Amino acid sequence: xxxxxxxxxxxxxxxxxxxxxxxxxxxxxxxxxxxxxxxxxxxxxxxxxxxxxxxxxxxxxxxxxxxxxxxxxxxxxxxxxxxxxxxxxxxxxxxx
Numbered sequence: 001x002x003x004x005x006x007x008x009x010x011x012x013x014x015x016x017x018x019x020x021x022x023x024x025x026x027x028x029x030x031x032x033x034x035x036x037x038x039x040x041x042x043x044x045x046x047x048x049x050x051x052x053x054x055x056x057x058x059x060x061x062x063x064x065x066x067x068x069x070x071x072x073x074x075x076x077x078x079x080x081x082x083x084x085x086x087x088x089x090x091x092x093x094x095x096x
Contacts, residue, residue: 016073016076016079018073018074018075018076019072019073019074020072020073021070021071021072021073022070022071022072022073022079023068023069023070024068024069024070024071024082024083024086024095024096025066025067025068025094025095025096026038026066026067026068026069026086026092026094026095027064027065027066027067027092027093027094027095027096028064028065028067028091028092028093028094029063029064029065029091029093030058030059030062030063030064030065031065031091033091034065034067034091035051035054035056035065035067037089037091038054038067038069038086038091038092039051039054041082041085041086041089042069042071042082042086044085045071045078045081045082045085046071046072046073046074046078046082048072049069049071049072053069053070053071054067054068054069055067055068055069064093083095
């Protein structure tokens with residue numbers, strides 16, 4: 001993902017109503033600190049988020065971990081900033 005700045009979006013044009021629950025899937029290599037690291041990043045963008053809202057799924061061979069977090073999305077800017085931070089993190093392979 002590039003670090004380009006996206007133009008502001010008119011809230012009337014958004015497909016998402018804010019606030020709303022918004023799931024994000026994050027994938028990375030299996031590592032003891034991966035889930036905790038993702039939790040810390042997500043909480044900076046959604047202070048209401050907690051570990052109980054994380055779904056963890058290891059890959060079939062146990063080499064990778066998929067984490068689904070469902071945040072309370074309050075704005076497009078919040079989502080953009082969270083996606084940017086997650087996809088730029090060295091432990092993260094993919095964000096969907």
